[in-house]
Amino acid sequence: MHRKPSTAAATRTPALLTWQAETGVLLASGDWDARGGGDLAERLDKLLSIVPKKSHVQLNTQQVSHMDTAGALLVLQVRDLLQARGATLDQSALSDDQQELIELVQRVGELTPPAEPPRLNPLQNIGKTTLDVLSNAYDTLVFLGEVITRTLPLLLQPWRLRWREIVNEIQAAGSRSVPIVALLTFLIGVVIAYQSGVTMQQYGATVFLPDMIGIITLREMAPLITAIVVAGRTGSSYAAAIGTMKVTQEVDALRSLAISPIEMLVIPRVLALTVALPLLTVMAMAMGLYGGVLIAYEMFNLDINVALTRLSALPHSHFWVGIVKAPVFALVIAMIGCHEGMKVRGSAADVGRSTTSSVVQAIFWVILIDAVFAVTFSKLGL
Amino acid sequence: MPPVLHVDLLACQYTRDPVLEQISFTLERGDIACLLGPSGCGKTTALRLIAGFETPSKGSIRINEQIMSQVGAVVPPEKRQVGMVFQDYALFPHLNIADNIAFGLHPLEHKARVQRVQEMLETVGLAGRAHAFPHELSGGQQQRVALARALAPKPALLLLDEPFSNLDVELREKLATEVREIIKHEGITALMVTHDQHEAFAMADWVGVMHQGHIQQWDTAYNVYHRPSNRFVADFVGMGAFLRGQVMSSRQVKIELGVQTGIIPTQCGAEQCDECWNGCKVRVLIRPDDVIHDDQSTMQAKIIKKTFRGAEFLYTLELGSGAQILSLVPSHHDHAIGENIGIRLAIDHVVAYPEEGE
Numbered sequence: 030m031h032r033k034p035s036t037a038a039a040t041r042t043p044a045l046l047t048w049q050a051e052t053g054v055l056l057a058s059g060d061w062d063a064r065g066g067g068d069l070a071e072r073l074d075k076l077l078s079i080v081p082k083k084s085h086v087q088l089n090t091q092q093v094s095h096m097d098t099a100g101a102l103l104v105l106q107v108r109d110l111l112q113a114r115g116a117t118l119d120q121s122a123l124s125d126d127q128q129e130l131i132e133l134v135q136r137v138g139e140l141t142p143p144a145e146p147p148r149l150n151p152l153q154n155i156g157k158t159t160l161d162v163l164s165n166a167y168d169t170l171v172f173l174g175e176v177i178t179r180t181l182p183l184l185l186q187p188w189r190l191r192w193r194e195i196v197n198e199i200q201a202a203g204s205r206s207v208p209i210v211a212l213l214t215f216l217i218g219v220v221i222a223y224q225s226g227v228t229m230q231q232y233g234a235t236v237f238l239p240d241m242i243g244i245i246t247l248r249e250m251a252p253l254i255t256a257i258v259v260a261g262r263t264g265s266s267y268a269a270a271i272g273t274m275k276v277t278q279e280v281d282a283l284r285s286l287a288i289s290p291i292e293m294l295v296i297p298r299v300l301a302l303t304v305a306l307p308l309l310t311v312m313a314m315a316m317g318l319y320g321g322v323l324i325a326y327e328m329f330n331l332d333i334n335v336a337l338t339r340l341s342a343l344p345h346s347h348f349w350v351g352i353v354k355a356p357v358f359a360l361v362i363a364m365i366g367c368h369e370g371m372k373v374r375g376s377a378a379d380v381g382r383s384t385t386s387s388v389v390q391a392i393f394w395v396i397l398i399d400a401v402f403a404v405t406f407s408k409l410g411l
Numbered sequence: 412m413p414p415v416l417h418v419d420l421l422a423c424q425y426t427r428d429p430v431l432e433q434i435s436f437t438l439e440r441g442d443i444a445c446l447l448g449p450s451g452c453g454k455t456t457a458l459r460l461i462a463g464f465e466t467p468s469k470g471s472i473r474i475n476e477q478i479m480s481q482v483g484a485v486v487p488p489e490k491r492q493v494g495m496v497f498q499d500y501a502l503f504p505h506l507n508i509a510d511n512i513a514f515g516l517h518p519l520e521h522k523a524r525v526q527r528v529q530e531m532l533e534t535v536g537l538a539g540r541a542h543a544f545p546h547e548l549s550g551g552q553q554q555r556v557a558l559a560r561a562l563a564p565k566p567a568l569l570l571l572d573e574p575f576s577n578l579d580v581e582l583r584e585k586l587a588t589e590v591r592e593i594i595k596h597e598g599i600t601a602l603m604v605t606h607d608q609h610e611a612f613a614m615a616d617w618v619g620v621m622h623q624g625h626i627q628q629w630d631t632a633y634n635v636y637h638r639p640s641n642r643f644v645a646d647f648v649g650m651g652a653f654l655r656g657q658v659m660s661s662r663q664v665k666i667e668l669g670v671q672t673g674i675i676p677t678q679c680g681a682e683q684c685d686e687c688w689n690g691c692k693v694r695v696l697i698r699p700d701d702v703i704h705d706d707q708s709t710m711q712a713k714i715i716k717k718t719f720r721g722a723e724f725l726y727t728l729e730l731g732s733g734a735q736i737l738s739l740v741p742s743h744h745d746h747a748i749g750e751n752i753g754i755r756l757a758i759d760h761v762v763a764y765p766e767e768g769e
Contacts, residue, residue, distance in 0.1 A: 278501040281464060284488035285495035286515030286564065 044069045044093075044100065046107070048079055055080075055107070055118075058092035061100025070103060073110060083115040090123050101127070101134040172368045179289070180296050191297050198301030202263040206309055209262070210255050214313040217250050218242060218320025226329045235329045239339040242321030247347040251313035253399055256358035259306055260391035264366035267298055268387035271370025272380035280371075290371070299363040306359035307352055314351065346411050354402055361398065362391045413476050415440050415600040416461065416568055421470035423456055430456045431624045434470070438568075438600050438617075443591060445603045445611040447635075448621030449647065454604045457621070458570050461602065462495055463488035475567055494566035494599075498573045500557040502545040508532070508556050509541040515564040531559040534593055550578050551586055558590060562597055569594065571603040575610050587613035608648050612636075620644045637698075642764045645696045650725075652736045653694040656763060664763055666695050667730050668710060668754075673761020693763040699725060701758045702738035708753035712736070714746055728754065 042059040044066045049056055059065050069076075080086060088104070090096070104127075108118040120128065149157060183190050225241050271294055274280050280290045318340065325331040369387035373379045414437040421434040431453045438444055446454040459465045461472055463485055472480040474493065479486045488495075494515075502511050509528050516524045532538045535555040545553055554574060561569055574590070575583040587610045594601050605611055611618050612632045619629045620643075628640040639645035645653075656666040664671050715735070716727035719742065726738045726746070738754060746752055 277499060278497045279503060281462075281488070282495065282497060282501040282503075282560075283514075284464075285462060285493060285561065285570075287489045287492070288514070288517070289487075289489050 042094070044103065046073075046076060048076070050079075050081075052087075053084060054087045054089050056092065057088065057090045058094075060095045061090075061093050061103060062095055062097040063099040065095075066099050066103050070106065073103070073106060077107065077110050077114070080111065080114065080116055085117050085119065086111060087119045087122060090127060093127075096127055096130060098130065098134050101131045104131055105135060168372075169365065169368050172371070173364055176291060176295055176299060176364065176367075179291050180299070183292070183296065190300070191293065194293070194297035195301050198298050199305050201266075202259065202298075202302050203305030203308060206259060206262055206305075207312065210258050210309050210313050211316045213258060214246075214251055214254055214316040215320040217254055218246055218317035218322075219324050221245055221250065221317075222321035222324035223328065226325065230329060235325070235331055236335065236339070238325045238329060238331060239322060239336045240343060242318060242325070243340050243343045244347055246317035246321060247314055247343075247351045249351070249399070249403075251317050252310050252351045252354045252358065253395070255306065255310045255313045255355070256362065256395045256399075257392055259302070259309065259359075260362045260395060261388050263302060264362040264391045265384045265388045267363060267366030268369040268384045269380055271295075271367055272373035272383045273377075275370065275373040276375070276377055276380060295367040295371070298367055299360065302359040302363040303356050306362075307355040310352060310355040314348070350402075350406055350411055354399065357398060357402075358395050361394050365391045365394065412440055414438060415442070415475060416602065417473040417476075418457075418461065419471050419473070421457070421460060421472065422468050423453070423460055423465060424468040429468075429624055431460070434626055436617075436619060436626065436629050438602065440600055441595070441598055442617060443594060443601045443603070443615050444617040444619065445605060445615035446619045446621055446626075447605060447608060447611040447648070450606055452621040453624040454606075454621050455572060458572055458602065458604045461568075462493055462570050463491050492564075492567040494561035494564065494569045496554075496557045496561050496569070496571040496574045498576055500545070500553045500577075502553060502556055502560070504545055507542050507544050508537060508548070511545065511556055512560045512563050514560060527563055531563050534562075534596065535559045551582050554578065554586065555589075558593065562593070562599065565597070566599065569599050569601040571601060573605055574603065575605070575607070583607065584609055584613050590614065620648060622647070637760050637762075639696070639762060642694075645762060645764070649698060650737055651696050651698045652734070653764075654697055654730075654734055654736065655766070656693045656695040658691040658693060658763075664693060664695055664761060667732055667734060668697075668756050671695065671756070671758055671761045673758070673763065692766045694766055696762040696764075697736045697756075697758075699737035699739040701756055702728070702736055703755050703757050704738065704740040704744055704752055705755040706753050708755040710754050711751045712738075712754050713751050714748050717746070717748060726752075728752075 042065060044059040044061045045057070046069060047056045047058070088107070093100070104120070104123075108120070111118050120131070123131070222238060222242050226235060226238055229235050229238055229241070271280070271290075274294070280294070283290050283293055322333070322336050322340070325336055326333050366387045369383040369390070373383050416436075416438040418434055418436050421431060422429055423431040434457055436444070446457055448454045456465060460467055460480060463479060466485050467480050467482060469482060471478055474491060477486075478484075479491055503514065506514070509532070512528045512531050513524050516527055519527065528541070529538070532541055535558060537552060537555060537559070540548065540552070545556065548556065554577075558574070571590075575586055578586060591614045603611070603614055615632060617629065618632050618635045620627045620635060622643050628635055628644045630638070630640070635644060636649050639648060645651065654666045654668070656664045656671075659665050659670060662672050664673065712728035712730050714726050715729045718725040721742065723739045723742050724744065724746075726740055728736050728738055730736065744752075
């Protein structure tokens with residue numbers, strides 16, 4: 030096969046196919062490659078329509094200067110088109126190299142891609158998603174059960190707990206979250222005070238502003254905002270840390286060294302967050318109240334003593350309603366984070382998916398549980 | 412003494428196609444065995460089943476006479492006393508070497524723990540690096556730390572999952588021999604998984620060749636190489652070529668290079684009656700070390716390819732019929748491609764398989 034130097038690439042002769050009716054020969058010429066063959070491929074159908082049906086056609090490629098896989102594919106197309114017309118293509122006159130190339134292309138063409146998973150109709154989709162969600166919730170529940178049954182005996186023998194891990198995790202989840210939680214709840218306090226203050230001012234009711242700020246911050250905003258920030262910051266890091274250890278087989282290594290990963294990795298994190306989140310929530314309450322009272326004083330000219338008196342006159346139940354939710358949120362966030370981490374199998378891509386999923390799930394459940402709390406407390410008259 | 416590990420008709424299945432089927436073997440105290448096979452043959456699954464990370468769908472695993480795995484009841488890995496060395500070592504990155512090794516020694520007193528760590532560090536030759544972190548060590552050193560960590564609690568059984576695959580080729584065999592010595596020194600029973608036959612030969616007393624979820628042959632390394640039980644084992648382990656042959660009598664096969672004496676495949680009917688073998692067509696395995704270069708020999712073959720391997724040349728030779736065989740020849744016999752050389756066969760064990768409709 031003659032191969033032109035690459036400098037001649039710009040001046041390629043296009044591939045041509047001529048039908049010689051008297052000899053029954055298809056005469057191929059030019060460059061049968063990716064550049065030269067494009068034109069011919071488009072005209073192929075029309076060109077071959079003049080070949081009589083059910084004839085025996087000889088392919089002559091002596092004048093083909095260069096053939097690559099694109100050209101080989103073109104030959105296969107010619108053959109298929111002729112076959113569709115009931116004619117046969119005789120390729121025996123082709124050079125060995127060309128034959129080999131054509132065979133190679135044909136083999137590759139026969140490789141079928143893996144079958145796509147069957148498409149589900151919308152109803153099946155809803156069903157599948159529902160089942161997935163349910164089985165996921167079931168898995169988490171099983172995990173929760175396992176963790177609790179292992180934690181309770183440990184709580185009765187506290188010297189067996191891994192205190193070093195617990196303290197480290199309290200520091201990571203607690204003290205390092207202080208700045209972001211403080212700033213956010215302060216700003217939320219400011220926003221609540223400002224928004225409600227403007228309306229209250231119209232009725233001359235700004236004196237009730239501290240009640241408003243107090244109730245909303247203590248009961249709802251401080252626990253909720255803290256939980257959401259911690260879900261994004263700490264819950265995801267639990268999933269990522271444990272997930273990475275799964276990928277590097279460190280979790281398997283722990284188990285082979287007779288250490289339960291639940292005791293080593295999960296329980297310290299769950300306990301740590303159960304301690305850290307209520308503490309963070311108390312601080313968040315303080316920051317929210319500070320932000321709100323600051324606005325009441327600065328913008329709405331409320332006397333600071335009046336504000337503090339009204340705040341301290343609020344029933345203590347508001348504080349307890351808020352603080353009671355924090356350990357529950359902590360449990361949910363830590364459990365989901367750790368469970369998502371433990372679910373990782375195999376690849377690093379799984380870690381990313383699990384991390385995202387842990388945040389989404391944690392925030393969803395936090396808000397759902399918060400709603401359940403709100404309804405329950407109002408029924409209880411708290 | 413009862414066997415340390417007893418695997419009985421083990422099978423594992425996730426989807427419709429089984430990953431493992433009918434895996435059975437036993438390991439006596441102090442044995443080092445190796446599951447050898449191409450990737451995807453199920454060897455790692457077998458190892459993870461024995462470690463307790465996976466659940467079998469059939470069969471059972473006993474360690475020191477205690478049932479560890481059977482359908483529906485699996486003792487978790489942390490309660491098995493099975494040490495494991497992982498492919499990527501899985502060292503704890505935030506702990507130094509000494510703490511890594513001490514990790515599995517939590518039931519021990521502080522003093523005993525420090526002593527055992529020191530002992531292990533000396534055994535693996537890293538006594539001076541106790542306070543280094545894993546990322547400060549070379550791959551080979553990390554590998555030895557992983558081994559020390561797994562050996563420190565004196566497990567009943569040590570499992571090694573492709574332990575040398577992340578190391579340089581030159582280092583592998585050297586380390587495999589070292590690791591073998593360390594394991595033998597500790598007197599521990601070990602099972603390794605690898606796709607590299609040189610590692611397997613360097614490490615193991617017993618080699619189990621695996622293919623498509625089955626153990627094809629469980630034998631000594633020598634027998635796996637010289638008396639492969641079927642054609643897959645013959646192909647997978649070592650190099651070699653198959654020559655067409657014809658059975659002459661119940662112990663004799665005629666091939667292009669003369670009549671050889673050996674075992675006739677039972678498919679030829681040699682066991683049923685005396686004459687059944689007559690004319691049966693077989694393929695005879697010729698290893699490169701079976702073909703000896705001999706200038707005096709009347710048998711001639713043409714060199715069509717040669718590879719220099721230091722101490723020897725690996726020649727690809729063409730026989731009169733066009734069939735090709737390999738030959739290992741000491742490298743001072745430097746012949747050119749195309750040259751005819753004299754050869755002679757020195758086959759200890761003739762291995763023949765019936766022709767498969769080729």
